[in-house]
Amino acid sequence: GAGVSQSPSNKVTEKGKDVELRCDPISGHTALYWYRQSLGQGLEFLIYFQGNSAPDKSGLPSDRFSAERTGGSVSTLTIQRTQQEDSAVYLCASSLETVGTANQPQHFGDGTRLSIL
Amino acid sequence: GQNIDQPTEMTATEGAIVQINCTYQTSGFNGLFWYQQHAGEAPTFLSYNVLDGLEEKGRFSSFLSRSKGYSYLLLKELQMKDSASYLCAVNDYKLSFGAGTTVTVRA
Numbered sequence: 001g002a003g004v005s006q007s008p009s010n011k012v013t014e015k016g017k018d019v020e021l022r023c024d025p026i027s028g029h030t031a032l033y034w035y036r037q038s039l040g041q042g043l044e045f046l047i048y049f050q051g052n053s054a055p056d057k058s059g060l061p062s063d064r065f066s067a068e069r070t071g072g073s074v075s076t077l078t079i080q081r082t083q084q085e086d087s088a089v090y091l092c093a094s095s096l097e098t099v100g101t102a103n104q105p106q107h108f109g110d111g112t113r114l115s116i117l
Numbered sequence: 118g119q120n121i122d123q124p125t126e127m128t129a130t131e132g133a134i135v136q137i138n139c140t141y142q143t144s145g146f147n148g149l150f151w152y153q154q155h156a157g158e159a160p161t162f163l164s165y166n167v168l169d170g171l172e173e174k175g176r177f178s179s180f181l182s183r184s185k186g187y188s189y190l191l192l193k194e195l196q197m198k199d200s201a202s203y204l205c206a207v208n209d210y211k212l213s214f215g216a217g218t219t220v221t222v223r224a
Binding site: 004033035041042043044045048056059091105106107108109110111 | 206211217
């Protein structure tokens with residue numbers, strides 16, 4: 001597609017359940033990023049991928065969070081045993097190259113709004 | 118660590134000019150981005166500064182002073198559709214975002 005695609009757009013689940021969020025980046029973009037945005041807050045960096053590898057996982061809030069990327073394209077962010085504080089909008093972005101090595105803007109998807117009951 | 122500060126809210130009148138300031142203290146620096154985010158929507162790229170000085174793009178301009186750790190976004194000829202949150206983000210192989218400035222444009 002023309003832009004970054006995320007699914008589902010909305011997810012409501014019960015505390016303790018696992019959830020999987022999907023991101024389909026812009027074709028040809030090698031770098032992919034996950035962020036979290038809580039209500040009224042700025043974007044919180046979670047993890048980024050260069051190709052299929054994740055050089056920086058420092059932003060993942062706990063070991064309940066994991067992410068993978070296959071084929072240098074689609075990425076999934078998995079949250080296990082969800083807690084109410086996980087409720088947020090999860091945004092995915094992609095860029096042509098890793099931002100630190102090239103002046104490439106990140107292009108964002110519309111996000112997944114996750115609500116934990 | 119990363120420390121990026123911008124005002125929480127600003128209000129201006131349609132047709133006016135507004136300047137949104139951003140100060141930063143970061144462990145690394147490879148440029149600064151400005152994004153616009155309308156409520157419930159994804160952030161969209163506005164501008165990028167890596168060298169000191171002013172970058173102009175139509176009604177929007179962005180300025181950077183690396184020695185002062187300071188940037189601003191200037192919005193001219195404000196329109197109602199410019200009501201949004203404006204995010205300052207420092208480029209250090211990943212983007213570190215400020216909390217955003219909510220700009221409200223009034224008729």
